[in-house]
Amino acid sequence: MANPTTKKAPAPRRQGENGFKYKPRYGLLVPCENEADQQRRYARLTRLGMRPKVVCV
Incomplete structure (x- = not known):
């Protein structure tokens, strides 16, 4: 009988x-x-009808 706690790793x-x-x-x-x-x-850009995203890096 196999041990139920032993799981095979997914491929x-x-x-x-x-x-x-x-x-x-x-x-x-x-x-x-x-x-x-x-x-x-x-x-x-918003007034021109665009949808800009703000990024701070």
């Missing part, structure tokens, strides 16, 4: 076999001088 998955549906996306990074510059650019 490693190959790339793309995790079920995730990848959808290509494209972006643009605009360097800013400081936080105030970032706020101005964000406001302008």
Whole structure:
């Protein structure tokens, strides 16, 4: 009789076999001088109908 606490390790998955549906996306990074510059650019892009994402690195 097999030991019920012993589990067999799952086989490693190959790339793309995790079920995730990848959808290509494209972006643009605009360097800013400081936080105030970032706020101005964000406001302008929003007024132009765009949906910018804020990044601080």
